Amino acid sequence: MRISLATIDSAAQIIADMGKHVRFTEQEPCCAKCGTPLAVYYCESRVYAVRCSTCGTVTLTKAGNPHAACERVGIYPPKEEHT
Numbered sequence: 001m002r003i004s005l006a007t008i009d010s011a012a013q014i015i016a017d018m019g020k021h022v023r024f025t026e027q028e029p030c031c032a033k034c035g036t037p038l039a040v041y042y043c044e045s046r047v048y049a050v051r052c053s054t055c056g057t058v059t060l061t062k063a064g065n066p067h068a069a070c071e072r073v074g075i076y077p078p079k080e081e082h083t
C-alpha cells in the first residue's frame with residue numbers, strides 16, 4: 001500500500017488535534033531527541049499514540065501495552081550512579 005505525504009500530513013494533524021482533547025499518560029521511556037518523558041494514549045486494536053510534548057511529535061505504534069509502546073519509540077534515561 002502506498003501512502004502519500006499528504007495522507008501522512010493530514011493524519012499527523014488529526015493526531016495532533018486529538019492530543020489536545022485526549023488524556024495521555026506519562027511513561028518512563030524518554031524522547032530520544034530531547035529527553036522528555038513520553039506520554040501514551042491507547043487508540044484501538046493495540047495501536048498506541050506515543051507523544052513527546054516538547055517536540056510535538058506523535059508516533060503511532062502497535063504494542064501489547066502502553067509501556068511497550070513507549071519502549072518502541074523512546075529510550076530510557078541514563079541511570080544515575082549511586083556510589
Ligand SMILES: [Zn+2]
Pocket residue numbers: 031032033034035036052053054055056
Ligand atoms: Zn522530544
